[in-house]
Each structure stands twice: as structure tokens, then as C-alpha cells.
Amino acid sequence: MAEISFKRVSRRFGNTPAVDNVSTTLESGRFLALLGPSGCGKTTLLRLIAGLERPDEGEIALGGQVVAAPGRFVEPEQRALGMVFQSYALWPHMSVAGNIGFGLNRLPRVEREARVLDALRMVGLGDMFDRKPHELSGGQRQRVALARSLAARPRILLLDEPLANLDAHLRQSMLAEFRRIHAATGCTMVFVTHDQNEAMAVADQVGVMDRGRIEQMATPMDLFDRPATPMVARFVGNGRTLPVTVQERLADRTCRIRIGDRTIAVPGQVAHGPGWLCLHPRDLSPSTEGIAGTISAVRFEDGYYLADVLLDALPEADALPLRLPGPARQGEKLRIALRGGWVLPRDGVPETPIAAPAEVRRGVPA
Amino acid sequence: MLFLSQLLALIRKELLAILKDPSSRTLLFAPALMQALLFGYGATYDLTHAPFAVLDQSRSAASTEIVARLEGTGVFHRIATLENTSQIAGQIESGDALLVLQFQPDFAAKLAGGAEAPVQVILDGRNSSTAGLASAYVSSIVAGYNADQGATTPLTIVRRAWFNPNFESRWNLMPALIASLSMLQTLMLAALSVAREREQGTFDQLLVTPLTPTQILIGKALPSILVGLLQSTIIFLIIRYWFGIPMNGQVWLMYLGLVTFTTAAVGLGLSISAIALTMQQAMLYTFIVIMPLMLLSGLLTPVQNMPEILQWATYANPLRFGIDLVRRVYLEGATLREVSFDFIPLLAVAAVTLPLAAWLFRHRLS
Ligand SMILES: Nc1ncnc2c1ncn2[C@@H]1O[C@H](COP(=O)(O)OP(=O)(O)OP(=O)(O)O)[C@@H](O)[C@H]1O
Ligand SMILES: [Mg+2]
Numbered sequence: 001m002a003e004i005s006f007k008r009v010s011r012r013f014g015n016t017p018a019v020d021n022v023s024t025t026l027e028s029g030r031f032l033a034l035l036g037p038s039g040c041g042k043t044t045l046l047r048l049i050a051g052l053e054r055p056d057e058g059e060i061a062l063g064g065q066v067v068a069a070p071g072r073f074v075e076p077e078q079r080a081l082g083m084v085f086q087s088y089a090l091w092p093h094m095s096v097a098g099n100i101g102f103g104l105n106r107l108p109r110v111e112r113e114a115r116v117l118d119a120l121r122m123v124g125l126g127d128m129f130d131r132k133p134h135e136l137s138g139g140q141r142q143r144v145a146l147a148r149s150l151a152a153r154p155r156i157l158l159l160d161e162p163l164a165n166l167d168a169h170l171r172q173s174m175l176a177e178f179r180r181i182h183a184a185t186g187c188t189m190v191f192v193t194h195d196q197n198e199a200m201a202v203a204d205q206v207g208v209m210d211r212g213r214i215e216q217m218a219t220p221m222d223l224f225d226r227p228a229t230p231m232v233a234r235f236v237g238n239g240r241t242l243p244v245t246v247q248e249r250l251a252d253r254t255c256r257i258r259i260g261d262r263t264i265a266v267p268g269q270v271a272h273g274p275g276w277l278c279l280h281p282r283d284l285s286p287s288t289e290g291i292a293g294t295i296s297a298v299r300f301e302d303g304y305y306l307a308d309v310l311l312d313a314l315p316e317a318d319a320l321p322l323r324l325p326g327p328a329r330q331g332e333k334l335r336i337a338l339r340g341g342w343v344l345p346r347d348g349v350p351e352t353p354i355a356a357p358a359e360v361r362r363g364v365p366a
Numbered sequence: 367m368l369f370l371s372q373l374l375a376l377i378r379k380e381l382l383a384i385l386k387d388p389s390s391r392t393l394l395f396a397p398a399l400m401q402a403l404l405f406g407y408g409a410t411y412d413l414t415h416a417p418f419a420v421l422d423q424s425r426s427a428a429s430t431e432i433v434a435r436l437e438g439t440g441v442f443h444r445i446a447t448l449e450n451t452s453q454i455a456g457q458i459e460s461g462d463a464l465l466v467l468q469f470q471p472d473f474a475a476k477l478a479g480g481a482e483a484p485v486q487v488i489l490d491g492r493n494s495s496t497a498g499l500a501s502a503y504v505s506s507i508v509a510g511y512n513a514d515q516g517a518t519t520p521l522t523i524v525r526r527a528w529f530n531p532n533f534e535s536r537w538n539l540m541p542a543l544i545a546s547l548s549m550l551q552t553l554m555l556a557a558l559s560v561a562r563e564r565e566q567g568t569f570d571q572l573l574v575t576p577l578t579p580t581q582i583l584i585g586k587a588l589p590s591i592l593v594g595l596l597q598s599t600i601i602f603l604i605i606r607y608w609f610g611i612p613m614n615g616q617v618w619l620m621y622l623g624l625v626t627f628t629t630a631a632v633g634l635g636l637s638i639s640a641i642a643l644t645m646q647q648a649m650l651y652t653f654i655v656i657m658p659l660m661l662l663s664g665l666l667t668p669v670q671n672m673p674e675i676l677q678w679a680t681y682a683n684p685l686r687f688g689i690d691l692v693r694r695v696y697l698e699g700a701t702l703r704e705v706s707f708d709f710i711p712l713l714a715v716a717a718v719t720l721p722l723a724a725w726l727f728r729h730r731l732s
Binding site for chain 2: 077102
């Protein structure tokens with residue numbers, strides 16, 4: 001009942017296309033996380049859904065009802081959706097209960113109060129209803145903002161970087177909260193974040209945006225395993241792309257590629273020609289048998305020594321992130337074994353549709 | 367019903383925002399109070415001794431009675447009793463008399479015959495505010511005489527101001543303050559109301575709640591109007607009872623004018639607010655707007671003395687008509703019919719700016 005659908009939607013500010021010809025559908029009850037570099041149009045996309053921006057072109061429908069199209073526009077107050085802004089947007093002179101109850105005037109007093117308490121309990125602030133925003137910590141304010149949008153029981157809940165100002169610990173507990181709330185309310189949720197781990201942890205679908213376009217909308221695993229574009233491959237999970245030559249498409253959904261002096265089989269469906277080999281740290285391991293490379297930098301991270309390794313055969317390409325069991329020196333030679341990875345054609349468009357589950361490709365305009 | 371309860375919640379929120387903030391709270395009433403007192407003492411310094419001369423060519427009971435009443439106030443001191451009209455100029459030119467009261471030879475006959483019997487008041491226009499006050503006193507005494515004689519006594523006042531032919535528009539600053547002093551604050555308050563929420567980041571939140579722009583408009587306008595009227599009331603009470611300037615007109619009519627005037631001012635303020643992105647911008651715009659409004663109001667320079675183009679521009683200035691209306695009702699006892707023209711530009715400004723503000727809430731030009 002609260003499906004979100006975009007048909008060729010564009011929104012420009014001057015010459016900047018903030019949202020550029022986006023066509024996509026998010027099924028009712030889904031939890032979508034929107035990822036992308038700063039300025040790629042995530043906020044604008046949310047504001048288009050909320051009705052705070054009008055598309056220059058295209059059509060937006062919510063729950064089957066067209067809310068924005070040429071000659072037609074449903075105002076934000078009639079869209080029955082909740083929005084949590086990055087800045088919390090609490091009214092400073094009203095109590096927590098006042099903030100949450102504001103906008104619920106259509107309800108009888110008793111029910112209104114019940115809703116407010118309900119929402120507060122849901123975010124774990126049951127005893128703070130008469131505090132003022134300035135008497136709350138940042139995380140508590142954030143949760144009040146969330147409670148406010150929940151109290152209205154919206155069919156669609158939009159969250160614009162709601163965890164941006166919280167510490168790592170609070171983020172974790174808030175993420176769990178989001179999942180629980182999503183399960184409890186069944187509303188369609190769109191969650192904008194800069195943090196990939198956050199996005200992958202909380203959402204059942206992740207949309208990657210770049211320069212106003214949705215590059216790919218897929219499950220977190222598919223984003224790793226089968227990135228649709230080189231941008232997605234690089235953006236997601238500290239990925240790298242190496243220029244390779246695809247020699248042959250094989251029957252088992254792999255391709256034979258040539259990289260340096262080696263020929264290997266890698267998942268992907270690309271015909272003969274130039275290609276990108278997309279790699280993540282998990283695809284790489286040090287090995288005596290692998291491809292030759294040189295360490296260009298080392299740092300200690302997450303309990304590992306993480307080396308940037310330049311392949312000797314491709315000195316101009318990206319350095320590969322390699323986890324090492326022990327310390328290493330810059331300039332040291334070693335060999336890397338590849339397991340997995342994903343091949344994309346170099347011009348960015350696969351010759352034939354990638355034979356993957358349908359939803360992998362959803363959100364990518366043909 | 368729903369409309370009203372939503373509106374009340376919004377008004378409550380707005381009043382809280384105005385009143386809960388200690389700095390804005392003192393700003394609300396202290397300046398009005400102080401300015402009224404300052405201007406009052408500046409303008410009424412001489413009025414404890416208002417020297418006047420009498421030219422009583424009618425030598426009737428009525429004229430004697432009026433002069434006696436005037437002297438009975440303790441404010442007016444007769445410095446000369448004139449014999450003929452040629453003496454008037456000397457009294458005024460030398461500055462010995464602030465005003466000359468003239469009863470023409472046919473005064474008593476007209477009075478007895480039921481015709482209009484004019485009392486001629488010749489004022490020293492160089493000292494306009496004191497002379498204006500003095501003239502207001504004379505008006506109230508004549509009105510009091512009329513009342514005592516029964517409503518049918520057709521005794522009227524004819525004013526002549528020397529050295530300052532436009533005296534009528536300049537005369538007496540004080541009642542003009544009832545409109546002009548509150549205007550700066552009202553305008554500022556309205557201008558800040560939306561800008562504050564934009565800066566706070568709560569305005570978009572307001573837009574996605576089920577409130578309509580009309581409700582938001584009324585909810586934003588009413589508190590500012592109330593505060594403006596309260597300020598006007600404070601100034602009115604100071605002028606009327608602290609400085610004892612007699613009021614000749616109807617209080618309800620003055621308030622009808624003030625409500626209309628304040629609504630127009632608030633419409634202007636809200637339009638500024640809807641354009642401004644920050645509170646600082648809102649304040650800047652307010653000062654940019656308030657200057658021409660003050661200069662073109664007739665408060666300092668008579669409108670008739672302005673270049674024709676500027677005279678036309680004053681028709682868009684609510685302050686001009688607000689001041690004119692209050693002055694004439696307060697000092698001259700003007701009736702609704704007599705000041706009805708003043709309402710037209712005021713209502714026009716309100717009718718343009720209020721819907722404009724509501725429209726701008728959602729379509730701010732970016
Ligand atoms: N009101 C506006 N006027 C002009 N340009 C705008 C406006 N809003 C957004 N933009 C531009 O549109 C583009 C997308 O902005 P948007 O805020 O949607 O990015 P974002 O993905 O949310 O970025 P971030 O992650 O930094 O919040 C940017 O280039 C931005 O400069
Ligand atoms: Mg953003």
C-alpha cells in the first residue's frame with residue numbers, strides 16, 4: 001500500500017542535476033538504505049518523496065497514487081509520511097511530549113497521549129516526556145525526532161542521515177531500534193546514510209547513488225558480489241577496479257580474463273574485449289602462487305596490517321588492499337591470489353543483461 | 367473543528383517560542399514602554415505652560431464659558447486679550463502665544479440659531495507637536511462643552527496653523543506612536559517567525575505535518591498581531607493616562623484601525639520571513655524595509671511635500687494610513703466614515719502580503 005515509484009524523475013538546481021532521470025520502484029514495506037558520496041542527491045531524492053521539492057520532469061507515485069507529475073502535485077501535508085531530518089528539527093520551546101504530539105491534533109486527547117507514550121516507549125525514552133530538547137543528549141534528541149515521526153503512524157518513513165551525529169555505540173543501538181521499528185510497524189522506510197556498514201546492517205535493500213542517478217539498487221550481498229557499474233564496485237566496501245582484457249565468456253557464468261601474465265576465471269558475463277575486474281579486500285589473499293606486486297604503503301587497521309599493493313603488471317592501476325598476517329615494509333615484493341571478484345565491461349554497459357536475480361538490476365535505468 | 371484545534375496547537379507553539387525566550391520577552395515590551403516615555407517627555411515638555419491669547423468678538427456667554435474652561439485646566443495661561451484680528455499675527459510671530467482662540471462676531475448668533483458655530487484656533491506651526499497637543503486639548507474642551515449642552519449644540523473647531531501650512535499631517539507625534547512604535551517590533555517578530563524555523567531546521571518539519579499553509583499562516587500571524595496590539599495598548603495607555611493627552615474619538619474605532627494596520631504589517635513581515643533563509647537575513651530585510659516605511663509615512667515629512675512619485679509609493683505603505691487613522695480618530699474624533707479611506711490601502715496590503723507569504727512558504731525562490 002505504500003510503494004514508492006519514480007518514473008524518469010529529474011530535479012535540477014540551476015545547471016546541477018541533483019536528481020537525474022531516476023526510475024525505480026521500492027515495494028511496500030521495504031527498508032531501503034540510500035548510499036552515495038556527498039552531494040550525489042540523496043537528500044533531494046528524499047525531499048522529492050516528501051513533497052518538499054517538485055520534480056522538473058517525471059512522475060512520482062506513493063502507494064499507487066500519483067503525487068507529482070506534470071500538472072499534478074500533492075502537497076506534503078497530504079502525503080501522510082514521516083520525515084526525520086538530520087538536524088533533529090525539534091521545537092526548542094516545547095516539551096518532548098509537545099513535540100511528538102504536535103500534528104496529532106486530529107486525534108482525541110486520550111488517544112493522542114497514548115500515541116505519544118507509545119512512540120516514546122518504542123524509542124526507549126518512556127520517562128522523558130516532559131523534558132525540553134535542551135535537557136536531552138544528542139542521541140536522545142535524535143530518538144525524540146524519530147518518535148515524533150513514528151507517532152503519526154506514517155505509511156512511509158524517511159530518515160535523512162539520522163545517526164550522523166551519534167557515537168559509534170549509540171549508532172549500533174539505534175540501528176537495532178530501526179530494524180525493530182520497521183518490523184513492528186511495517187512501514188516503507190528510506191534511510192539516507194554516508195556509512196556503508198550502517199546501510200548494509202539495517203536495510204534489506206541498498207541504493208547506491210552517484211551524480212543524481214541511482215547506479216544500483218540491490219541487496220547488500222549483491223552489491224558486493226555483482227556491482228552493476230564500476231562506480232558501485234569502487235564505492236562499496238573499499239572496492240578496486242583493475243583494467244583487464246576479457247578473453248572469453250564461459251558457460252558457468254564466469255569469464256576468462258587476462259591480467260598481467262596470468263589468465264584466470266572470474267564471475268561475470270562479459271563478452272570479449274576490455275573489462276574491469278572488480279575486487280574487494282575479501283577477494284584477495286597473500287600467496288606464493290599469485291600475481292606479483294609491490295607494497296606501496298602499510299597501515300594497521302581493524303586488527304590487521306593492511307597493505308596497498310601495486311601489481312607489477314599494472315603499475316598505473318589502483319593499488320589493491322591486502323590484509324597481511326604480520327607487519328611488512330614498503331617496497332616489499334609479494335604475490336597475491338585472487339578468489340572471486342566480478343567482471344564488468346570497460347564501457348560500463350554489459351552487452352547482454354547479467355543473468356542474476358531480477359532485483360539485482362532493479363533501479364538501473366536501461 | 368479540526369482546523370481550529372490544529373490552529374490552536376500551532377498558535378500555542380508560536381506564543382511559546384516568543385514568550386519562553388527571555389531575551390525576546392524583554393524585547394517585546396521594554397522598548398515600547400521606553401520609547402513611548404522618551405518621546406512623550408520630549409514632546410510634552412512645554413505643555414505644562416501653554417500660553418494663549420483670546421480674540422472674543424462675540425462676547426457671548428458661550429465664548430466666555432469655553433475660555434474659562436480652558437483656563438481651568440491649569441495648562442493654558444492667557445497672556446493676552448486681543449481687540450482685533452490684526453493683533454493675532456504679532457502674538458503668533460513673536461512666539462508669545464502658542465495659540466490664539468478666536469470667536470467671530472456672529473458666533474453667538476449662529477450658535478443660538480442652530481447653525482455651525484466655528485471656534486477658530488490659530489496655532490504656531492513651528493512648534494508643531496506641542497501646538498498639536500494644545501489643539502487636542504482645545505478639541506476635548508469644546509467636545510466637553512458640547513456634551514454638557516446636549517448633543518445638538520453645533521460647536522465646531524476650525525484650525526489654522528501658521529508657518530507650517532501642512533501642520534495637519536505633522537501635528538502631534540504622540541498618537542502616531544501608537545501605530546509606529548509597535549510596527550518595528552511587529553514586523554520584526556513576524557519576519558523572524560518563519561526564518562527562525564528555517565534556521566532551526568524545523569520549517570520543513572512543519573510542512574510535512576498535516577497542517578495546511580493557511581493554518582501555518584494564521585498560526586504565524588496571530589501571535590505577532592496579538593503582540594503588536596499589546597504594544598500599541600501599552601503606548602496608548604501611557605499617552606492617554608501618563609501624559610494625559612485627551613482622546614476625542616472612539617476607542618473601538620482606533621482598535622479596528624490598529625487591528626487592520628497590524629495585520630498588514632504582519633503580512634509584510636511574514637513575506638520577508640518567507641524569503642529569508644536565516645534570522646540574520648530576516649532582520650536585515652526588516653531594517654531595509656522599515657526605513658522607507660518610516661520616511662514615507664508622513665511621520666516626519668508631510669506626504670504632500672514629497673515628490674509625486676514618492677507620494678504614490680506611500681499608498682503601499684501601511685504605516686502612512688495607520689498613523690493617519692490613529693491620529694485622526696484619537697485627536698480629531700474622526701468617525702468611521704471619515705477614516706474609511708484609510709482602511710482601503712491597509713486591507714489591500716494585507717490582502718496581498720498574507721497570501722503571498724503563504725505561497726512563499728512552499729515556493730521560496732531558490
Ligand atoms: N536548494 C538547493 N539549491 C541549489 N542547489 C542545491 C540545493 N539543494 C541541493 N543542491 C545541489 O544538489 C546536489 C545534491 O544535493 P543533496 O543535498 O541532495 O546531496 P546529498 O546526497 O544529500 O549530499 P550529502 O550527503 O552531503 O547530504 C548538490 O550538488 C547540491 O549542491
Ligand atoms: Mg544530504
